[in-house]
Structure formats: structure tokens, C-alpha cells
Amino acid sequence: MKKGFSLLELIFAIVVIGIIASFAIPKYLDTRDSALVSTLKRDISTAITSIQSYHLQNGSISKISDAVTLNTTNWTIEDLKITYKDNTTDCAIIEVKESKLNLTVSADAGDICKKLDEAGIKTTSYDLF
Template identity: 55%
Template sequence: MKSAFSLLELIFAIVILGIVASFAIPKYIDTKDSALVSTIKRDLNTAVSSLQSYYLLNQKIEKISDVLTINDTNWTVSDTKISDKNSCVYLEVKTSQSENKSIEVVVDSQKDTTICKKIKEAKIVTASYELY
């Protein structure tokens, strides 16, 4: 007599693995999205603080990249603006003479992606911060 698994035992094992995966995969994706939102929130807070401090010392901000280094996995950086890869939120530095010198954080309320919904749930809102 051979010692091996029967076809029925293999089918049961595959069915059990499928059931476990049906619960685990959505939980994993939700956890990954929540981690991304936490990272975005942390990066925004750090960027605002760093930009305010830099402006206080130098009285100008020509490029955001002069002030801080931000992870380009999650962010797209231009001279005076950073935006997340999902286009749900962006931060812009406004220092022209005609405008109030400020940092604008804008959350796109029209986007309906999972990440954008989680950003709204995390209480990341459109706000303006003064540059002193």
C-alpha cells in the first residue's frame, strides 16, 4: 500500500486554503491602505513643520526639494508642490508677493477611490498654514 494523499484529501485542503485566503486577503489589503494613509498623514505634518521652520530661518522657499526629502514612492514633487500618487491630496507653498505667504494642504473631495475615502476618514482636511 502506498502512503500518499488521496484526491479527496487534496481537494479538502485546497478548499480550506481558499476559505482562509478569502478572509485574509481583504484584511491584508485594508491594512496596507491604512498604513499608506498613516504615512501620508505623517508626511504632511512633517512637511508643514519643516517648511515653516525653513521659511522662518531663510525668509524664502524656492523649491520644496531644498527643504525636505520626501519618499517618491508615495509622492510626486515639483518646485512648490507635492502631491500623492493617488491624486487625493497635495501640499503647495505659496510665497509670491501678491498672495499671503502660506502652505495650502488640499484634499480632493471629488475622488472616490479607496485611498481617498480612507484619507477623509483619517480626518485629513483641506487647510492653510501661515508661513511666518
């Protein structure tokens, strides 16, 4: 007598695994996006506070990297500009211009940007005195 699973048992197992996966995968992806939004919110808050403090102590800022260190996996850091891209579109930009610190959030740039906007991260300008 041969031992093993019948074709019907294998098909049933595959269907059950498919049903479980159809619920689990979207939940996992949503959790991952929420974690990224939380990280970006924290990074934006930290960057703004650090840049303002650096400018207050030194009277000017020539490179943002002197004031703050951010994860380069999420952020692109230039001299006076920090950018987060959702896919290939600029989503959140922190930029120093003259005596202003500008935060620009494009809610239509992607899902993460939309969730940032819904979380209260909006386009804002701060004075650097």
C-alpha cells in the same frame, strides 16, 4: 500498496485553504492601506512643519526640496508642489503659493484618499509669515 492522498482529501484541503484565504487576504489589504495612511499623515505633518520652519528662518522658499525630504515612492516633488497620487489621480497636494501653504485632499480620488479624509486630513491653508 501505494501511498498518497486521495482526490477527496486534496479537494477538502483546497477548500479549507480557500476559506482561510478569503478571510486573511482582505484583512492583509486593509492593514497595508492603514499603514500607508499613517505614513502619509506623518509625511504631511512633517512637510508642513518643515516648510513653515524653513520659511520662518529664510523669509522665502524657492524649492520645497530645500525644506523637506520625502520618500519619492509615495510623493512627487516639484519646485513648490508635492503630490501624492492614488493610482493616477492626485490625492494629496501640498503647494506653496505666494505667502500661503495649501494642503488639498481629494477624498473622492481613491480608497487611500478617502481614508486620509476620514482620518482628519482635510483641505487646509496655512499662512507663511
